Amino acid sequence: MKLWPRNVRMRLTMWYTLVLAGLLALYAGVASLFLFLSLREDFDNNLLEDVETIEGSLAKEPNGQVSLRLNHTDGAEPRVGHFIEVWSPDGTLLYRSSSLENVALGAPSSKDEGSKGDSPSTVRLANGMRVRVASSVYHIEDYRVLLRVAYDEGRLWRELGEFGEVLLLGFPIAVLLAGFGGYGLARKALAPIDAMATQSQKISAERLSDRLPIQNPQDELGKLGLTFNDLLARLQAAFDQLRRFTADASHELRTPLTAIRSVGEVALQDQKSVPEYRDVIGSMLEEVDRLTRLVESLLALSRADAGQIQLQRTHISLLALAREAGSMVEVLAEEKGQQLDIDGDASLAVDVDRLILRQALVNLLDNAIKYSPANSQISVRVGKGADNQATVDITDHGPGIPREHQAHVFDRFYRVDKARTREWGGAGLGLSIARWAVQAHAGELTLKSEEGQGATFRISLPLANNSSSSQGKGGLQ
Amino acid sequence: MRILVVEDEAKVARALREGLEREKYEVVVAPTGEEGFFLVNAQQFDLVILDLMLPGRDGLEVLSTLRKRGLDTPVLILTARDAIEDRVQGLDSGADDYLVKPFAFPELLARVRARLRRGRGDQSLRLKLADLELDLTPRKVKRAGQELQLTVREFELLEYLLRHKEEVVSREMLAREVWKETSRATTLDNVIDVHINRLRRKLDDHFDRKLIHTVRGVGFVLREEQ
Numbered sequence: 001m002k003l004w005p006r007n008v009r010m011r012l013t014m015w016y017t018l019v020l021a022g023l024l025a026l027y028a029g030v031a032s033l034f035l036f037l038s039l040r041e042d043f044d045n046n047l048l049e050d051v052e053t054i055e056g057s058l059a060k061e062p063n064g065q066v067s068l069r070l071n072h073t074d075g076a077e078p079r080v081g082h083f084i085e086v087w088s089p090d091g092t093l094l095y096r097s098s099s100l101e102n103v104a105l106g107a108p109s110s111k112d113e114g115s116k117g118d119s120p121s122t123v124r125l126a127n128g129m130r131v132r133v134a135s136s137v138y139h140i141e142d143y144r145v146l147l148r149v150a151y152d153e154g155r156l157w158r159e160l161g162e163f164g165e166v167l168l169l170g171f172p173i174a175v176l177l178a179g180f181g182g183y184g185l186a187r188k189a190l191a192p193i194d195a196m197a198t199q200s201q202k203i204s205a206e207r208l209s210d211r212l213p214i215q216n217p218q219d220e221l222g223k224l225g226l227t228f229n230d231l232l233a234r235l236q237a238a239f240d241q242l243r244r245f246t247a248d249a250s251h252e253l254r255t256p257l258t259a260i261r262s263v264g265e266v267a268l269q270d271q272k273s274v275p276e277y278r279d280v281i282g283s284m285l286e287e288v289d290r291l292t293r294l295v296e297s298l299l300a301l302s303r304a305d306a307g308q309i310q311l312q313r314t315h316i317s318l319l320a321l322a323r324e325a326g327s328m329v330e331v332l333a334e335e336k337g338q339q340l341d342i343d344g345d346a347s348l349a350v351d352v353d354r355l356i357l358r359q360a361l362v363n364l365l366d367n368a369i370k371y372s373p374a375n376s377q378i379s380v381r382v383g384k385g386a387d388n389q390a391t392v393d394i395t396d397h398g399p400g401i402p403r404e405h406q407a408h409v410f411d412r413f414y415r416v417d418k419a420r421t422r423e424w425g426g427a428g429l430g431l432s433i434a435r436w437a438v439q440a441h442a443g444e445l446t447l448k449s450e451e452g453q454g455a456t457f458r459i460s461l462p463l464a465n466n467s468s469s470s471q472g473k474g475g476l477q
Numbered sequence: 478m479r480i481l482v483v484e485d486e487a488k489v490a491r492a493l494r495e496g497l498e499r500e501k502y503e504v505v506v507a508p509t510g511e512e513g514f515f516l517v518n519a520q521q522f523d524l525v526i527l528d529l530m531l532p533g534r535d536g537l538e539v540l541s542t543l544r545k546r547g548l549d550t551p552v553l554i555l556t557a558r559d560a561i562e563d564r565v566q567g568l569d570s571g572a573d574d575y576l577v578k579p580f581a582f583p584e585l586l587a588r589v590r591a592r593l594r595r596g597r598g599d600q601s602l603r604l605k606l607a608d609l610e611l612d613l614t615p616r617k618v619k620r621a622g623q624e625l626q627l628t629v630r631e632f633e634l635l636e637y638l639l640r641h642k643e644e645v646v647s648r649e650m651l652a653r654e655v656w657k658e659t660s661r662a663t664t665l666d667n668v669i670d671v672h673i674n675r676l677r678r679k680l681d682d683h684f685d686r687k688l689i690h691t692v693r694g695v696g697f698v699l700r701e702e703q
Contacts (some may be wrong), residue, residue: 131528281693328656328658331675332668355658358662366667
């Protein structure tokens with residue numbers, strides 16, 4: 001098996017050559033067979049013509065003997081390689097060509113020999129010669145004789161042999177030429193792959209913007225190249241996102257660390273009273289709390305990314321769940337004089353992990369309360385969407401989200417207003433977590449917003465199968 | 478009450494020792510798994526606080542050998558690995574409770590107390606602190622004989638604070654115990670602060686002796702003095 005080449009180019013060539021050699025051999029065989037059959041047919045026709053001629057030369061002598069009067073120019077003998085035997089019905093040899101040197105043309109005659117329709121047959125003589133024998137029964141007056149005429153087959157085989165020699169001589173040349181041709185073709189066909197491989201080796205995480213060269217986007221290799229480039233584009237996007245994420249995360253981690261450090265260092269610079277120190281330590285602990293929560297959120301997201309979170313699904317009314325989430329944050333709305341209005345179709349049930357989906361709802365409501373002005377209204381509507389989906393629309397009357405930010409609000413650490421958000425204590429992960437939570441339930445979280453006219457976040461979730469039969473189940477705790 | 482702390486991080490071990498000793502517990506610290514294993518076999522402890530990531534002998538290994546020997550000392554596991562499997566594994570090996578690092582000290586104290594008074598259980602239907610009284614049946618709160626009108630959530634919050642009176646209670650504990658929010662990633666801090674403020678208004682505003690105190694950076698405590 002070691003002889004079998006490892007690279008595709010050589011393998012293709014080998015296969016190609018092997019198949020071609022096989023086909024050529026088959027062709028040569030069939031051609032030889034046909035040639036042989038056609039030659040033999042001519043041979044036999046000549047033989048049968050000769051039989052008739054010779055029959056005409058047979059005559060009965062006045063003494064009762066049968067004689068052969070051949071009118072060949074070269075004498076009384078037939079041509080070289082032509083043999084004649086004449087037998088009487090009782091099995092007596094009447095004539096035999098002298099060139100046969102007393103070798104019989106086959107076995108003594110049988111009864112049927114020479115009957116009509118008897119085609120010539122090949123006979124091996126006692127001296128090793130292969131001859132083609134035609135037999136015929138001939139009546140001279142009322143005397144019945146058996147005539148055998150035979151041709152030496154040597155000529156037939158020689159002609160076939162010459163043909164075979166020509167084929168055999170041409171065969172290796174043809175196979176060799178085909179092999180070289182095949183190798184060249186394979187090489188040419190695979191050249192783009194080589195180019196792609198060379199280019200791929202140059203592409204690394206740092207140079208993901210490079211793309212593979214594509215000679216013809218229509219052919220198979222071109223399509224492969226396009227697929228690769230597509231993959232590279234997605235990889236590049238993922239890497240960019242990761243890079244941005246890392247930068248943002250380290251920024252978010254650095255901010256509380258800086259606060260802890262500077263608060264501690266400044267406090268140590270001079271003597272303070274006990275209550276003052278307590279205050280400093282408390283302030284540092286607040287930052288620690290922020291750090292802890294950030295790490296928790298990142299961990300939750302990374303576990304979600306890794307698919308490690310198992311959903312504990314229960315059958316639950318979506319409106320009840322929305323009310324439950326609302327009850328958790330409504331004090332925040334009350335503090336701002338906002339009205340939190342939750343309503344909708346109570347019969348719509350979903351199969352969800354209550355805590356995880358509630359988290360999404362709480363995050364969205366918290367967001368809506370944060371960004372809405374005092375005394376405004378925040379409405380939550382549970383309804384039925386298209387395609388057997390239940391929807392929750394959370395609409396606020398805040399400043400809205402500018403169009404250019406809308407695509408990014410779900411990105412981790414993304415903030416529409418970088419300066420403002422820290423006072424609210426968020427790290428820009430709330431919407432990412434909410435979106436993950438919804439997507440984990442095969443749902444979707446979308447945003448519709450016009451700048452200056454508030455925003456609507458819509459959660460779409462697949463309805464539970466027997467939605468109407470079990471309304472109101474699994475409500476508030 | 479003797480507590481064994483098996484913790485290799487010196488700073489954490491020291492903080493645990495000081496914090497627990499302040500609460501009048503007798504504390505023995507073992508910095509390695511081997512030593513913890515030896516101590517737990519040689520001496521009597523009422524509770525073991527066990528770090529899972531230890532040099533020498535893994536915390537889980539210590540725990541399972543301990544249980545195989547038939548010692549039923551309650552074990553509280555500390556773990557930095559916040560994976561569900563770890564928790565399950567820890568509880569399977571015979572831990573009674575676990576805390577994920579970084580934990581808040583009030584939380585640890587609450588768990589320690591709960592472990593040590595297990596069986597006794599604080600099931601009383603009437604809770605008191607100074608002139609504050611809370612009845613669970615019927616649900617009523619009185620301060621100095623005056624009935625206070627509390628919302629359901631405020632009542633639950635006060636009940637929890639009363640059951641943990643004179644203990645510092647972190648926001649995380651409140652979120653989990655009162656709001657039943659188990660995910661630490663969800664922030665209910667603002668919600669909790671608003672509720673505490675409202676409770677404070679109803680409970681303390683008209684009285685000179687304040688009962689609800691904020692411990693900055695840590696949480697809240699319900700107590701008489703100060």
